[in-house]
Amino acid sequence: LLNLGKKKKLPPGPTGFPIIGHFHLLGKNPHQDLRRLALKHGPIMYMRFGSVPTIIISSPRASELFLKTHSLAFANRPDHEASSYLSYEQRNLVFARYRPYWHNMRKLCTLELLSSVKISQFQPMRQAEIGLMVGSLKKAAEVRQTVDVSMRISSLTANMMCLMLFERKFADKDLGEKGFKEVVDETMEEAAAFNLGDYFPYLRGLDLQGSARRLKKLSKIFDGFLERIIDDHVQNKKETKQSSQDFVGTMMAIMESGEAGFDFDRSHIKAVLLDMIFGGPGSIAAAVEWTLSELINHPVVTKKLEKELEEIVGLDQTVEESHLSSLKYLDCVVRESMRLHPVPLVIRECMEDCEVDGFHIPKKSRVLVSLWAIGRDPDAWTDPETFYPDRFLDSNIDVRGKDFQLIPFGAGRRMCPALQLGLTTIQLTVAQLVHCFDWELPDGMQPGELDMFENSGLVTSRANHLMAIPNYRLVK
Numbered sequence: 001l002l003n004l005g006k007k008k009k010l011p012p013g014p015t016g017f018p019i020i021g022h023f024h025l026l027g028k029n030p031h032q033d034l035r036r037l038a039l040k041h042g043p044i045m046y047m048r049f050g051s052v053p054t055i056i057i058s059s060p061r062a063s064e065l066f067l068k069t070h071s072l073a074f075a076n077r078p079d080h081e082a083s084s085y086l087s088y089e090q091r092n093l094v095f096a097r098y099r100p101y102w103h104n105m106r107k108l109c110t111l112e113l114l115s116s117v118k119i120s121q122f123q124p125m126r127q128a129e130i131g132l133m134v135g136s137l138k139k140a141a142e143v144r145q146t147v148d149v150s151m152r153i154s155s156l157t158a159n160m161m162c163l164m165l166f167e168r169k170f171a172d173k174d175l176g177e178k179g180f181k182e183v184v185d186e187t188m189e190e191a192a193a194f195n196l197g198d199y200f201p202y203l204r205g206l207d208l209q210g211s212a213r214r215l216k217k218l219s220k221i222f223d224g225f226l227e228r229i230i231d232d233h234v235q236n237k238k239e240t241k242q243s244s245q246d247f248v249g250t251m252m253a254i255m256e257s258g259e260a261g262f263d264f265d266r267s268h269i270k271a272v273l274l275d276m277i278f279g280g281p282g283s284i285a286a287a288v289e290w291t292l293s294e295l296i297n298h299p300v301v302t303k304k305l306e307k308e309l310e311e312i313v314g315l316d317q318t319v320e321e322s323h324l325s326s327l328k329y330l331d332c333v334v335r336e337s338m339r340l341h342p343v344p345l346v347i348r349e350c351m352e353d354c355e356v357d358g359f360h361i362p363k364k365s366r367v368l369v370s371l372w373a374i375g376r377d378p379d380a381w382t383d384p385e386t387f388y389p390d391r392f393l394d395s396n397i398d399v400r401g402k403d404f405q406l407i408p409f410g411a412g413r414r415m416c417p418a419l420q421l422g423l424t425t426i427q428l429t430v431a432q433l434v435h436c437f438d439w440e441l442p443d444g445m446q447p448g449e450l451d452m453f454e455n456s457g458l459v460t461s462r463a464n465h466l467m468a469i470p471n472y473r474l475v476k
């Protein structure tokens with residue numbers, strides 16, 4: 001690998017592309033146009049993965065160029081073998097081609113499922129679920145038990161998502177013998193694993209890695225589960241004469257009314273549910289875990305956040321969603337954590353041959369935007385490796401897709417449609433965990449000793465398996 005970029009030492013990264021930010025050019029394609037593009041817009045790599053031309057973007061300016069200026073040309077996601085088993089023939093949102101179907105489905109999701117009104121309908125549920133977690137952590141605190149914080153957070157976010165989707169929590173017997181969480185994790189790992197067929201499409205039929213066989217099996221398990229959920233809703237409606245208000249009930253009402261304005265049947269409902277089961281709880285849990293891990297490693301920041309919580313919420317109360325808009329430092333903490341620990345890559349595909357600032361990009365080229373490298377770009381951030389939420393105190397840079405140095409939810413047409421839900425849940429959970437407990441590391445480990453670079457994946461970067469002892473700090 002060539003280092004034609006800045007000769008700065010970057011720390012090991014979580015994405016398997018640890019030194020992504022170094023490259024301006026790579027491999028056999030030191031094209032003059034690309035050189036010009038890279039010099040103007042920051043690190044851009046162009047390479048071939050198998051038969052697929054691939055462009056890797058790792059600077060805010062270049063990401064703006066691809067995700068905003070040329071937003072339409074890069075509005076597709078690449079064809080991904082796993083998607084054919086998990087998307088009901090691209091009836092979902094994540095893998096749908098950028099066509100009228102995607103527009104219709106995106107509109108349905110944003111207006112009917114992920115709107116502010118719909119999200120606030122589930123506010124009491126979120127509060128209750130977090131309350132249950134605090135209750136069980138309080139019991140652990142009484143006996144100074146070390147708890148598996150990562151596992152508790154994952155269960156919390158999975159439960160919240162299941163309650164929103166189909167009004168019941170996941171049960172270990174759901175999805176067969178292995179249990180809900182394990183099958184979801186296994187499927188995500190399988191879908192994210194490197195698959196030869198994605199880079200050499202003519203090898204797909206051979207299924208050399210056995211991944212198609214495994215995904216087929218997993219998709220059958222999910223299909224059976226989702227069919228049962230929909231059947232239960234049909235039955236329940238027959239008995240109560242009322243549609244349920246969860247996402248399944250909402251989508252079934254749309255299906256039955258015929259008001260979707262496009263073909264919308266059970267397979268579409270199942271496809272959207274899979275998007276949310278795979279895309280939602282894991283991303284939220286990872287963000288909460290990373291934030292809490294950073295806070296445990298940075299006691300001065302934690303003290304400042306605790307002080308804000310004491311002033312706004314008070315030590316005789318738990319945090320509620322109505323407090324969030326006043327918790328300015330919490331917002332800085334979450335933004336800073338998402339800068340350092342985003343979903344590592346946004347993946348898009350070029351819909352037509354196009355020219356980006358004089359550089360020709362062939363149709364079907366893949367674009368990987370490294371959110372991880374962008375968040376650590378030394379040209380965009382002072383002291384980028386340091387967790388320092390105060391940098392946001394006087395800054396308007398936010399995560400909503402217009403400031404390209406901070407785009408943890410992506411940007412442009414295919415930006416995450418669940419930003420509001422994701423952000424609210426992360427902020428509420430982090431605030432509650434910090435307000436209710438002082439967190440102590442086990443085995444005499446000191447703050448600052450948590451390793452922040454392990455156990456990370458390509459699609460959802462996960463913090464270390466966080467184990468800690470909670471000490472209850474409220475007076476109620």
Ligand code: HEM
Binds near residue numbers: 095106413418
């Ligand atoms: C911390 C929480 C979350 C983060 C950081 C996150 C991040 C992302 C990112 C980076 C993308 C790709 C955007 C792009 O291509 O520009 C995305 C897309 C998506 N996310 Fe999220 N997400 C989160 C939570 C959720 C939740 C809770 C849901 C569902 C309930 C969700 C559903 C989706 C869907 C359906 C897409 C595909 C949109 C499309 O292609 O049109 N996400 N998300």
